[in-house]
Every structure is written in C-alpha cells, then in structure tokens.
Amino acid sequence: MxxxxxxxxxxxxxxxxxxxxxxxxxxxxxxxxxxxxxxxxxxxxxxxxxxxxxxxxxxxxxxxxxxxxxxxxxxxxxxxxxxxxSVFAKKVKEYDASLKTSFLISQILAKRLKPYSDGEVVKECLCVASDNMFPDKKKLVESISLSRYTVARRIESLSGNIESTMAKRVSAFSSYTVTLDESCDITDRRPLQ
Known part of the structure; x- marks a missing residue:
C-alpha cells in the first residue's frame, strides 16, 4: 500500500x-x-x-x-x-537609465520619421555635449546604444508593445464602431454603374 x-x-x-x-x-x-x-x-x-x-x-x-x-x-x-x-545597484541603475534613454531617443526618431542611422548622429552630439558640460558623466552617455540596428530593434519593440496593448484593450470592449474614409489615392477606381 x-x-x-x-x-x-x-x-x-x-x-x-x-x-x-x-x-x-x-x-x-x-x-x-x-x-x-x-x-x-x-x-x-x-x-x-x-x-x-x-x-x-x-x-x-x-x-x-x-x-x-x-x-x-x-x-x-x-x-x-x-x-x-550598492556598487552593483548603482551599475544596474546606470544601465537602466542608458537603456531607457535609448528607447526614448528611438521613439523620437520614429515620431519624426527620421532614418534609423540618425541615432548615431544624436549619440555623437550627446558625447560632445557631455564632454563639454559634464565630463564626469561622459562614460554614461557613451554607454547609450544608438546604432541603426539597435534603433530599429527599439522601434520594433515599441510597436509590438503598442500592438499588444491595443489588442488587450480592444478585447475588453463590449462594442465598437469602425469608420472608413474614402480613399484619395489616384489608383482607387470605382466600377462604373
């Protein structure tokens, strides 16, 4: 048993x-x-x-x-x-700040419809500014990742987050309406009646 x-x-x-x-x-x-x-x-x-x-x-x-x-x-x-x-906590805090800054700059580039490679120009400008204004924070500014590939990944991540948030909110709706606008595109042709 x-x-x-x-x-x-x-x-x-x-x-x-x-x-x-x-x-x-x-x-x-x-x-x-x-x-x-x-x-x-x-x-x-x-x-x-x-x-x-x-x-x-x-x-x-x-x-x-x-x-x-x-x-x-x-x-x-x-x-x-x-x-x-506290040494480890400080490093984690600095990494989080660098990561958040990378996302925020990527978001601005996406909103302004700028090329992803502009992130590298923004980083260069930030490095020059930090070198002149607050040299003790130069390493922190240099740790911000803004290569065009990183900016593309950040924007994909942001859009995926928006999409999942919208899907979650839409699933909670009891009802909704869809409004469609007429197309102004030159290729839009209506059949003759």
Whole structure:
C-alpha cells in the first residue's frame, strides 16, 4: 500500500529569521535566506541548526570575540556588505537609465520619421555635449546604444508593445464602431454603374 502523505516543503514551513542569530552566528537575512556576513555565503535553509553548523565549521575563530568588540565587528561587516551591494545597484541603475534613454531617443526618431542611422548622429552630439558640460558623466552617455540596428530593434519593440496593448484593450470592449474614409489615392477606381 502506497503512502499518501505529502512531503513537507521548506517554503511551506513559514520560518522567520530571529535577530539573535545575527549576534550569535554573524548572519543576516537576505532574500529569504540566511547570509553569512563573514564569507557572504547563503545558507540554503533558514534553520538555526544549519546556520550554527556553518558558523562552527567555517568561522570558529570569532567565538572568542564577545561584547562590544563583537557588536563592532557585526556593524563593520554589515556596512561593508551594504557598500558592495550598492556598487552593483548603482551599475544596474546606470544601465537602466542608458537603456531607457535609448528607447526614448528611438521613439523620437520614429515620431519624426527620421532614418534609423540618425541615432548615431544624436549619440555623437550627446558625447560632445557631455564632454563639454559634464565630463564626469561622459562614460554614461557613451554607454547609450544608438546604432541603426539597435534603433530599429527599439522601434520594433515599441510597436509590438503598442500592438499588444491595443489588442488587450480592444478585447475588453463590449462594442465598437469602425469608420472608413474614402480613399484619395489616384489608383482607387470605382466600377462604373
């Protein structure tokens, strides 16, 4: 006879990180998992046993550190971790700004019916302006991708987004009307009656 019991999953156990673990084992909670402040390894299961085992096997030298010295070390490790994380956050923020700028310039080129290769001219102008006005941001301006192929991809992406948005909105309509205008094209010929 087969067992009908359901296997317990760790995510269903609703474990919470206890603040005492930071002082005892030099760990903090990051992204739903325990993160060692010393070696910056994640500990897969948020159990005190797993955190303690990691601490004892890898960081036993910190056992003798107590009181104010231990609190200062924890504070120092947390500050250095935040400093490392902020470097990555800054790079991501700069990349997002560069990508958004590329889309906005591509959108302007499309609205004005300009050739895609004009993106390269716009980038050259931006580089000259940044070099003279704010040289500390020159690398950020140079990271904007505006080649004709990139501009074409950006415009395709924007048009695809508009098309899917319109399709979603139209599907929610209860009714709608279609208005057609007479063609003014010279090739439009009506049959004789």
């Amino acid at each position: 087969a067992s009908t019991s359901k296997k317990r999953k760790i995510s269903e156990e609703n474990r919470s990180f206890q603040e005492k673990l930071t002082e005892q084992y030099l760990c903090i909670q990051s992204g739903g998992k325990a993160l060692c402040l010393v070696c910056q390894e994640t500990i897969s299961v948020l159990k005190e046993y797993n955190i303690k085992r990691h601490y004892i096997t890898k960081h036993k030298k910190y056992e003798n550190m107590t009181g104010e010295a231990r609190k200062e070390k924890i504070s120092f490790l947390q500050k250095s971790l935040k400093g490392q994380q």
